[in-house]
Amino acid sequence: MSYTWNFGEIWKYKEVFLEGSVITMELTVLICFFGTLLGLGIALLERTNNRWIRIPLRLYIDVTRAVPVLVLLIWLYYCIPIFTGLGLDSFATALIALSINMSPFASEIIRSAIESIPKGQYESGQVLGFTKLQTMFRIILPQAVKQMIPNMVSLYITMLKFTSLASVIAVNELLHVGNTLISNTYRPLEVYTTVALVYIALVIPLTYLSKRLERGVSIGKVAV
Amino acid sequence: MKKKKNQAKLSVSLLGKTNGKREEPPLLEIKDLSKDYSDKPVLKDISFTLNDNEILGVIGPSGAGKSTLLRCISRLEDSTKGNMFFEGGEHGANSDIGIVFQDLQLWPHRTVLQNIIDTLIHVKRYKKEKAIDIGKGLLRQFDLQDKENEYPKDLSGGEKQRVAIARALATNPKLLLLDEITSSLDPELIHELLYYIRSLSKQGKSMVVVSHHMGFIRQLADRVIFLENGAIIEENNAEELFRNPKNERTKKFIEKNLVGML
Numbered sequence: 001m002s003y004t005w006n007f008g009e010i011w012k013y014k015e016v017f018l019e020g021s022v023i024t025m026e027l028t029v030l031i032c033f034f035g036t037l038l039g040l041g042i043a044l045l046e047r048t049n050n051r052w053i054r055i056p057l058r059l060y061i062d063v064t065r066a067v068p069v070l071v072l073l074i075w076l077y078y079c080i081p082i083f084t085g086l087g088l089d090s091f092a093t094a095l096i097a098l099s100i101n102m103s104p105f106a107s108e109i110i111r112s113a114i115e116s117i118p119k120g121q122y123e124s125g126q127v128l129g130f131t132k133l134q135t136m137f138r139i140i141l142p143q144a145v146k147q148m149i150p151n152m153v154s155l156y157i158t159m160l161k162f163t164s165l166a167s168v169i170a171v172n173e174l175l176h177v178g179n180t181l182i183s184n185t186y187r188p189l190e191v192y193t194t195v196a197l198v199y200i201a202l203v204i205p206l207t208y209l210s211k212r213l214e215r216g217v218s219i220g221k222v223a224v
Numbered sequence: 225m226k227k228k229k230n231q232a233k234l235s236v237s238l239l240g241k242t243n244g245k246r247e248e249p250p251l252l253e254i255k256d257l258s259k260d261y262s263d264k265p266v267l268k269d270i271s272f273t274l275n276d277n278e279i280l281g282v283i284g285p286s287g288a289g290k291s292t293l294l295r296c297i298s299r300l301e302d303s304t305k306g307n308m309f310f311e312g313g314e315h316g317a318n319s320d321i322g323i324v325f326q327d328l329q330l331w332p333h334r335t336v337l338q339n340i341i342d343t344l345i346h347v348k349r350y351k352k353e354k355a356i357d358i359g360k361g362l363l364r365q366f367d368l369q370d371k372e373n374e375y376p377k378d379l380s381g382g383e384k385q386r387v388a389i390a391r392a393l394a395t396n397p398k399l400l401l402l403d404e405i406t407s408s409l410d411p412e413l414i415h416e417l418l419y420y421i422r423s424l425s426k427q428g429k430s431m432v433v434v435s436h437h438m439g440f441i442r443q444l445a446d447r448v449i450f451l452e453n454g455a456i457i458e459e460n461n462a463e464e465l466f467r468n469p470k471n472e473r474t475k476k477f478i479e480k481n482l483v484g485m486l
């Protein structure tokens with residue numbers, strides 16, 4: 001077992017890795033944005049008593065939680081063009097698949113944060129004439145956001161790692177960039193090591209941020 | 225025939241307060257109000273009226289239904305039975321009634337000034353400058369000028385109380401409901417609060433005040449209701465009720481709570 005590591009060969013491609021990282025980050029940010037938005041929508045719609053909303057919503061949650069994210073990704077990749085006639089590019093497909101996959105988890109976090117706000121806070125809005133929507137967006141959610149930050153950041157980190165799945169439909173993110181480089185360099189060990197190191201470099205700061213936020217929130221120091 | 229007409233006239237003039245003018249309805253009139261929580265009666269046939277610029281004290285043991293009564297008046301709860309009239313009309317949720325909860329429920333993510341003016345901006349749709357004007361006026365009235373930009377968590381207990389009252393007063397309601405706002409305060413702060421609430425009364429506010437501090441109620445209220453098990457046991461003007469309670473249970477309750485006398 002004497003393998004001669006040659007990272008010099010990889011260093012030549014540093015710009016390619018950088019581009020891959022940028023795509024990974026872009027994809028992550030967009031997924032987190034739309035996934036959170038969807039999650040918020042679900043969390044709010046779940047509060048209605050209308051069963052024409054509740055039943056389809058329940059179905060959506062159960063289905064999206066049951067389908068493995070990789071299967072959803074590949075299924076959408078092949079099916080969207082057939083069903084809609086739309087030729088979506090792979091980046092958009094990955095964005096849709098991963099946002100959908102994230103949404104029930106996000107809604108769960110948002111729901112429990114909303115539920116942690118005492119009933120009296122709703123009443124304080126009600127007696128002053130705030131509408132239900134105003135009470136939610138002006139009184140409840142701003143406080144709930146503070147509660148949900150640590151769990152949300154963890155979910156965002158998970159989604160960052162999940163973006164590597166998009167390589168199977170040829171999104172030019174970090175892992176896919178690595179895969180293509182192997183055919184140029186014939187150095188899979190160096191390439192995958194580098195890919196792993198870049199993920200570590202992206203994730204670890206976020207993990208510490210999340211830990212800090214968690215501590216900050218519990219002693220009430222983070223003003224959001 | 226003629227006689228009958230005269231009689232009718234007489235009764236009208238007896239009822240009417242002022243010469244020839246139409247009789248003003250009381251600010252708040254409650255008739256046979258009952259409230260059940262899943263078949264458990266909490267309020268039983270409560271009736272009383274509250275006039276303009278009057279302070280009504282409500283006393284009674286814990287669980288008597290005092291908070292429920294205030295919640296029904298503020299329309300946070302629907303009554304099971306009975307009628308409520310506000311200025312003679314059937315009343316719905318409106319900004320003519322302000323309520324301060326025992327646990328205040330200030331908004332922790334908003335500054336003192338924002339707590340007060342948010343209602344003006346988002347419910348009343350006032351221009352921001354106008355809302356700030358009103359808000360600062362209230363801050364001055366409650367000696368909170370220098371707390372304008374603080375968050376509730378940085379205030380003392382007495383200051384929080386005053387912010388909560390100022391928030392309830394922002395829309396200038398005619399009637400203010402105060403639920404046990406003295407419960408977390410030491411005697412000195414209760415005295416202070418008494419001063420602020422009296423100044424409101426001088427401005428013509430009507431109030432329903434629930435407190436287990438007998439001294440607070442005695443010094444503040446014009447009339448007092450003693451509530452027990454959801455029913456009014458005794459109602460009288462404040463001095464009379466405290467000095468000379470007619471009902472044995474009222475007497476017992478007041479004696480037991482003499483500690484609360486200032």
Ligand SMILES: Nc1ncnc2c1ncn2[C@@H]1O[C@H](COP(=O)(O)OP(=O)(O)O)[C@@H](O)[C@H]1O
Nearest residue numbers: 261262266284285286287288289290291292293
């Ligand atoms: N939401 C509720 N559901 C069921 N019972 C309630 C509810 N709120 C109050 N009660 C009951 O109603 C009674 C009166 O409560 P409350 O009005 O809070 O009394 P007080 O303010 O005089 O202490 C109590 O027995 C209480 O347990």
Ligand SMILES: [Mg+2]
Nearest residue numbers: 290291292404
């Ligand atoms: Mg109470």
